[in-house]
Amino acid sequence: MEIDLMDETPEAATPPVNVERSLEAILMIADEPQTLVSLATALGAPVAAVRQSIERLVADFDGHGEAGGIRRGFELREVGGGWRIYVRGEYDDVVRDFVLTQNPTRLSQAALETLAVIAYKQPISRGAIASIRAVNVDSVVRTLLGRGLITEAFTDSETGAIHYATTDLTLAQLGINSIDELPAISPLLSDGSDGFADGF
Secondary structure, eight states: OOOOHHHHSOOOOOOOOOHHHHHHHHHHHOSSOBOHHHHHHHHTOOHHHHHHHHHHHHHHHTTOSTTOOOOOSEEEEEETTEEEEEEOGGGHHHHHHIIIIIOOOOOOHHHHHHHHHHHHHOSEEHHHHHHHHTSOOHHHHHHHHHTTSEEEEEEOTTTOOEEEEEOHHHHHHHTOSSGGGSOOSGGGSTTTTSOOGGGO
């Protein structure tokens, strides 16, 4: 007689969430700083537990974890009331060199359009860019940041939204010395007689 063991054993409990590893996974793909509350909500964990895990991750990435370790090439930094993983400042040059020389693929049409929006409307938040383009711009903004064509100008203290601006590299690629040298947009549009506010 065959015994169905599934009927004989109690229902398996849901394994506990590994908070620190889960935080690493979320923060690796986050485009904006994440608040403790949003992280706790995503993991279904108490805010206090998330705060402690964040503190341990900061120490671990800095090479000061409980078991010791090495200082990583990235850090977990609090910016604008939230947490996000960043490249350490001392590695900016090597990352920039990799992006510009080892990965010299052309920008997509979406990236070019997004760069144009930022160039003419800077400083501008990702939400405002998405509103103008009427599409999600998360991956495109990541690409432009990675290429060194835009930078995080500042973080709004009230909303936590990062505002982006173009870099000197963008000016160099365009062959201009200042954003003021960008051509007026209105003459380039078929219905440009009405123009745009602030030149866009």
